[in-house]
Amino acid sequence: MAIDTARETALKILYDISENSAYSNISVNKYLEAGEMREIDRAFATELAYGTVKWLIEIDYIIDKFSSVRLKKLSPWIRNILRLGIYQLLHTDRIPVSAACNTSVELAKRYGHQASSRFVNGVLRNVARSSDNMPYPEKKDMIRYLSIVYSHPEELVSRWLQLFGAGFTESLLKSNNEVPGFSVRVNTLKTNRRALMEALKAEGCEAREGNYLEDAVILENPSSIARLEAFRNGYFTVQDESSMLSSVVLGPAEGQLAVDVCSAPGGKATHLAQLMNDKGTVLARDIHPHKLKLVESNAARLGIHTIETELFDAAKCDENLAGRADRVLVDAPCTGLGIIRKKPDIKYSRNLAGQKEIIELQRQVLKNASNYVKPGGYLVYSTCTIQPEENLDNVMAFLSENKDFKLAGFEDLLPEKLKAGTAKEGYIQLYPNVNQTDGFFISKIMKISD
Numbered sequence: 036m037a038i039d040t041a042r043e044t045a046l047k048i049l050y051d052i053s054e055n056s057a058y059s060n061i062s063v064n065k066y067l068e069a070g071e072m073r074e075i076d077r078a079f080a081t082e083l084a085y086g087t088v089k090w091l092i093e094i095d096y097i098i099d100k101f102s103s104v105r106l107k108k109l110s111p112w113i114r115n116i117l118r119l120g121i122y123q124l125l126h127t128d129r130i131p132v133s134a135a136c137n138t139s140v141e142l143a144k145r146y147g148h149q150a151s152s153r154f155v156n157g158v159l160r161n162v163a164r165s166s167d168n169m170p171y172p173e174k175k176d177m178i179r180y181l182s183i184v185y186s187h188p189e190e191l192v193s194r195w196l197q198l199f200g201a202g203f204t205e206s207l208l209k210s211n212n213e214v215p216g217f218s219v220r221v222n223t224l225k226t227n228r229r230a231l232m233e234a235l236k237a238e239g240c241e242a243r244e245g246n247y248l249e250d251a252v253i254l255e256n257p258s259s260i261a262r263l264e265a266f267r268n269g270y271f272t273v274q275d276e277s278s279m280l281s282s283v284v285l286g287p288a289e290g291q292l293a294v295d296v297c298s299a300p301g302g303k304a305t306h307l308a309q310l311m312n313d314k315g316t317v318l319a320r321d322i323h324p325h326k327l328k329l330v331e332s333n334a335a336r337l338g339i340h341t342i343e344t345e346l347f348d349a350a351k352c353d354e355n356l357a358g359r360a361d362r363v364l365v366d367a368p369c370t371g372l373g374i375i376r377k378k379p380d381i382k383y384s385r386n387l388a389g390q391k392e393i394i395e396l397q398r399q400v401l402k403n404a405s406n407y408v409k410p411g412g413y414l415v416y417s418t419c420t421i422q423p424e425e426n427l428d429n430v431m432a433f434l435s436e437n438k439d440f441k442l443a444g445f446e447d448l449l450p451e452k453l454k455a456g457t458a459k460e461g462y463i464q465l466y467p468n469v470n471q472t473d474g475f476f477i478s479k480i481m482k483i484s485d
């Protein structure tokens with residue numbers, strides 16, 4: 036039997052992630068670029084790799100339950116072949132058991148030896164037989180149960196149980212394992228939503244209107260976006276609707292100076308320029324030069340002329356900008372725990388102890404950025420996380436020390452479906468399980484004029 040290209044590629048990616056600590060998106064790109072693969076195989080390899088990473092905690096638990104050799108004692112190739120096989124058995128509905136088992140056996144012959152292929156076959160056939168009745172931990176140990184069943188680290192589960200309670204946490208964990216809608220923002224400097232949807236359809240890409248915003252479109256069958264002519268022509272940019280809301284809430288106008296202190300890769304900076312009809316200035320800063328290049332290439336593709344990029348550490352204060360900006364965006368570096376649906380390895384790579392340093396940086400960046408706001412001007416502080424200590428707690432600590440700033444309500448700027456809740460108080464927290472967006476926090480702060 037010939038080795039299946041997609042599965043072999045997925046296996047190499049999994050090996051790279053587990054043995055070389057590679058980031059999944061970087062490894063996926065590396066292996067997909069390396070091979071001359073058909074589009075269908077690329078899509079399948081990607082799904083297999085991300086899917087297996089997403090379910091890794093559950094899968095490893097199952098390996099330990101069904102294998103006579105402990106997970107850690109298995110050779111790395113065999114361990115990853117089993118992971119890939121179990122993912123197919125438990126989390127895909129269109130792959131027959133025989134295909135999942137036989138292709139794994141073939142991989143084991145190539146990456147192991149005859150005995151390992153028999154071993155792989157035995158474990159996978161056993162798992163397949165028990166797939167309706169997995170020996171999960173008992174529910175009375177809630178942390179362990181949720182951790183295994185929804186494949187999230189116990190530390191995260193435990194913290195979310197404290198914050199949100201059992202029902203909400205379970206629905207959040209479930210949502211984190213779903214495939215999100217692929218949302219893009221229409222570049223209204225070049226086209227409009229109807230024309231973009233038609234252009235996408237003409238290229239074989241089904242699209243529907245976004246859930247919240249007039250400039251949002253959801254792609255139904257996204258693949259190789261960069262190859263689409265509509266993308267190359269700069270008619271849209273990839274962005275979650277929650278992220279779009281950040282710039283909408285900041286509400287810049289033509290001719291203004293907007294400063295985005297953490298701007299790369301430029302999703303929100305280009306949106307600010309778009310909302311300003313490309314008139315005025317968006318000063319887009321970041322600490323990484325290579326990431327600023329992404330802002331520049333995105334702006335060029337979208338036909339934006341008013342973005343000026345600048346390498347600047349937002350942890351430092353720039354006295355030259357003091358009191359000059361109409362609008363300031365602090366889209367702070369954060370734990371990213373709101374985007375687990377899109378980047379499943381975030382749940383494994385972030386530990387909550389490391390949160391302290393990030394919170395310190397966030398507070399410093401917010402304090403410095405606030406110096407740039409004109410009296411009567413606005414600042415938006417946003418993150419793609421759901422941890423209150425990185426969100427509202429930071430904002431409240433800032434406001435308690437800076438009496439010349441106050442929260443500014445923004446329900447008038449929100450779509451109907453999001454108006455209820457805390458927007459009138461000057462902040463919102465979105466969750467994947469509630470809003471079907473990334474987990475995202477937005478707060479709007481005004482500099483009080485004398």
Ligand SMILES: C[S@@+](CC[C@H](N)C(=O)[O-])C[C@H]1O[C@@H](n2cnc3c(N)ncnc32)[C@H](O)[C@@H]1O
Pocket residue numbers: 278296297298299300301302303304320321322323326347348349350366367368369
């Ligand atoms: C959440 S991302 C920004 C996403 C961006 N606003 C967008 O919409 O495309 C945070 C950014 O902060 C940058 N960053 C991290 N530390 C920084 C610092 N000390 N000064 C400036 N930028 C920083 C990171 O390089 C990253 O690009």
